[in-house]
Amino acid sequence: MPSRPSPRTAALVVSATLVAALTACAPTAAEPGSTASATSYSTTVPSDPVTLTIAYCDRHPVEDLYEGFKVKYPNVTINPQYQECSNFSTDVVNQLTGANPPDIVEYVDAAIQTTAPAGAVLDLAPYVELYGWDTKFPTSQLQQLQLSSNGRVHGEGSQYGIPGGASFVGAFYNKDLMTRAGIAAVPATIADFQASLEQAKAAGVTPIALGAQDDGGIHLWGALASSLMGAQAAQDWVNGKQGATIAVDGAIQAAQYVADWANAGYFSPSPNGVSENDARADFSRGSALYTIDGSWSMSTLQMADPAGEQFGFIHFPVNQAGDGATGQGFTAGFAISSKSPHADIAAAFLDYLASPEAAEITVNIGMLPVNTDPAVAPAPKTFTATGLRDGYNAALAANGIVTFFDHASPTMHTTMTQGLQGVISGQLAPSDFIAQLQADWEAYHTS
Amino acid sequence: MQKSYRRRRQWVGLLFVAPALLLYGAVILVPAGKTINLSLWQWDGVNTATWRGLANYVDVFTDAILRGSIIHALFLILFFSFLPVLMGLVLAGLLTRRRWRGMAVWRLLFFLPQVMPLVAVGIMWRWMYAPQGIINQVLGWFGITRADGWLGEASTALPALGVVGAWVQTGLCMMLFIAGAGNIDRSLYEAARLDGAGPVREFLTVTLPGLRREIGLALTVTVISALASFDLVFVTTGGGPFYATTVPGLLVYQNLIAGDIGHAAALAVVLSTIVVIAAVLANRVGKTE
Incomplete structure (x- = not known):
């Protein structure tokens, strides 16, 4: 049987063909929606029942905060998706570029740097103006969440995130x-x-x-x-x-x-x-x-x-x-997917993070509120937390973060x-x- | 007539292996092909990829950190593979010579590390190796005071990880060898004893040759685990201190999460090639003829 190839040769040929077929083409990810669904930006929150999905890995501050948000907007159901921190960056990339991204994701620098240039992250600049976030959040905190169009330079370009809590x-x-x-x-x-x-x-x-x-x-x-x-x-x-x-x-x-x-x-x-x-x-x-x-x-x-x-x-x-x-x-911030059909509601949630109610929740669990305005942020209760607040405020005032x-x-x-x-x-x-x-x-x- | 029957039989044969071949292709060959493809590009996983050709491979072979990681992996073979095989042989020799009371308990004790997840093993040993960990405490009883953690010094970190590997793999080797020794014809031992062989002679002339296949298997499995080690390093040293314990698997992961898929893939291809070569060599040991 000279014409019959040995099983080993056959296997090699099959493997080689499969491998060769795959090595020729350029790798591509799923195309993220380049056309943002939020063509109009508004501060009005519709009263129909909606579900807002939030993907996050730091337990603070989402779990404590979304309860407070629900009191304000009873028609909004928040679907919190807690994910493991060790792999969160990769997960965020996959989710934002996937078919059904969460409305809000916790801002992970590396992941946003990759996905924003592909059009997967909403530029929040119009909301900054509508909600007056530039007066509610420290400038340096907002700048940390800005990225150039190629995603490599921070502190300039589009506003891809809003502070949700500060670390110092x-x-x-x-x-x-x-x-x-x-x-x-x-x-x-x-x-x-x-x-x-x-x-x-x-x-x-x-x-x-x-x-x-x-x-x-x-x-x-x-x-x-x-x-x-x-x-x-x-x-x-x-x-x-x-x-x-x-x-x-x-x-x-x-x-x-x-x-x-x-x-x-x-x-x-x-x-x-x-x-x-x-x-x-x-x-x-x-x-x-x-x-x-x-x-x-x-x-x-x-x-x-x-x-x-x-x-x-x-x-x-x-x-x-x-x-x-x-x-x-760095601010533990939040970003909105450009595919989110509820961008306005998501923005309302981000605005809530700067509210006195949110600041109180944040301070009560011993963290730094994003909005440090003494009229908004209640006084910390312990010696340690007071020191943290004072140190942070001093650096903030000196533009030292x-x-x-x-x-x-x-x-x-x-x-x-x-x-x-x-x-x-x-x-x-x-x-x-x-x-x-x-x-x-x-x-x-x-x- | 007969010819067409034969040809049909060939096709029928292919039909029989088709499900397995398709499955193998889908889960092994296609991903392997994709990895090779990715290794030729610069790509962050999302945005447009740029063709790099073999440039990623050039980087792999010229980067000092990377070459170091391959040397570390080869060094780990001593601990993950050679030492456990030796210890496994000694233990198997001791345990199979006669029936010991509580044999099952011994086997379980030595096999236990193999059953535990490596991440848990790593965290446990990290505590034991800590500056005030149990190992330094025990040394302290004998008057040897050490303030340094074993994983914190460049000179001791890699051997310390190696010891963990040896601890994990010895049980596996022992089990393989005990099982293998059970298949050795008892009459060979009797013959050896009649010829006046002692326990050592008996082990060398009867048990060792009889375990050749098992030794080959143990070497193959443990050499692969040494070269492909990742989890243990990841949860203990993270490649430190100062690159003293970087292994290729860790660098693949680090490149991947840094959004450098091309380099990660090129490294993975090189690592896989080394693993295949090492596995083939190790397998040779087990070939009886």
């Missing part, structure tokens, strides 16, 4: 340990801060609880860099503004501090071997004087200290006395995490670390 990074401190170390006042400048670290170390108190295993201690370096570079230069770089650079003395100096403090033994043991969560938990149990962390850690601290009296919060110390306060932060540095490019989180671990372990020189960051930035923003 600063220094949490342990009051008892501060007393034990004999530190008279909370540090105002980085020099004071460094002196307090030395004082704590001498008194046998671990100065900083640092968990760098999963993010390299980005928040510590970022806090230092924001103060030393100045908020504007830092923000320009994160935004991807043409010609911006991180290769400046302030950023290198910030990395040098991290290296020096690691050398001096100011960090909790083996930062590269401890996760951020574990370091936070250790801090909440009184293991260290400071931890540089964000407002999201409030829930962990509240569990350890329900009265909210044990831990204080300050915005990270400034470079020199008299400098404006800075701090990293800097988007997290790892938003600068899609690969920046890995580059920063691994690089900072090298700085902490002494394997990577601070200036080389900064050069790696700039190389990553340039690969993305100048390609």
Whole structure:
């Protein structure tokens, strides 16, 4: 049977044909609706029963807020779709470009950067005008949710999201340990801060609880860099503004501090071997004087200290006395799908997020309200939360909020995490670390 | 007449395998083809793709982090594959020599790590390896004080992950070898004993050759798990500290979530090729003739 191919050959031919047939064509995703359904923008909410679908992964603030919204608009049923955070970005891309996207999605920077250029996300600029959001939300918060037409540059172009809650990074401190170390006042400048670290170390108190295993201690370096570079230069770089650079003395100096403090033994043991969560938990149990962390850690601290009296919060110390306060932060925002048939109602929900009712709900669960107007936002109830609010407001007033540095490019989180671990372990020189960051930035923003 | 019958029989044969072939094509060949296609483009998954040709592959082979990740994966073979096979052989040799009381309990204990999800295993070991974790505590009882976490130091992180892999895979190898040893003709042992062989000699001349197929299988399965490792690294070190534990699977994932599907696909193709080559080599061990 010479004409009969062996089964092995047959299988190879079949496989090769299938593979070859597929390798010839360009990959395409499902075409997102380029024509937005919301051709007219209005603040009127129709009274017919409608269902609004919201996809989100951070439990705050949606679950607490949609109940309040339902009181205001009883005809609106909210269908909350909670999704796992670890994969949320990919999920949002798939949903927004899919056939039946949710009306509202929690604003995930990376996902919106990919889907907005394809026309899948509604430009909210007309609503900003109609609802007067530019007066209800801090300008810097709105800018964080703006993107250029190619999706790569932040802080300009279309308004793709509206703030739903704010996060802010600063220094949490342990009051008892501060007393034990004999530190008279909370540090105002980085020099004071460094002196307090030395004082704590001498008194046998671990100065900083640092968990760098999963993010390299980005928040510590970022806090230092924001103060030393100045908020504007830092923000320009994160935004991807043409010609911006991180290769400046302030950023290198910030990395040098991290290296020096690691050398001096100011960090909790083996930062590269401890996760951020574990370091936070250790801090909440009184293991260290400071931890540089964000407002999201409030829930962990509240569990350890329900009265909210044990831990204080300050915005990270400034470079020199008299400098404006800075701090990293990002708004937990919301975006509307361009395919949503209920864009007006979705916009009404986003407007509700700026209301006094929403602010009260947000403050009650220990978070920062987006609308910081004292007439709208009720006073925080604990010492820790008051410190957080004051620090945040000081940075806001000084135009000092800097988007997290790892938003600068899609690969920046890995580059920063691994690089900072090298700085902490002494394997990577601070200036080389900064050069790696700039190389990553340039690969993305100048390609 | 006979010719046409034969031809018909060929077609009938194809008909029989068609359901399996279609299924295999749909779930294996089509996705594989798509991955190869994606590896030739620069694409974020949504917007217009740009043709890159083989440029993604050039990057794969010139990038230092990536080459490092392949070396790490090869290093992990020592722990995920060679060590478990050795330990499995020793355990199987001990457990099959005579009937032990509570044999089922022993088997269960050694097999347990294999049953647990690797994510849970990873989180458990992460705590054990922590600076104040149980491993450093136990060392402390013997006067060895270590303040550093095992996963936090560049020199210990990868071997520490390797130990976890060895712990997981040993049970699998042991089970395979115990099952295989059960198939060895008892008379061979009797013959060896009559010739005056001790336990070691008996193991080397009867058990080991009799387990050749199982050893080949164990090597194949564990080598693949070493090269394709992802979950363990993902939940413990995330590739750190300072790229000390990056593995190709992790980089595929990181490229994917960074919206760089072309590089992720190119890497996946290279990784798959290495896995296939390694699996074929490992399988050779098991060939009896």
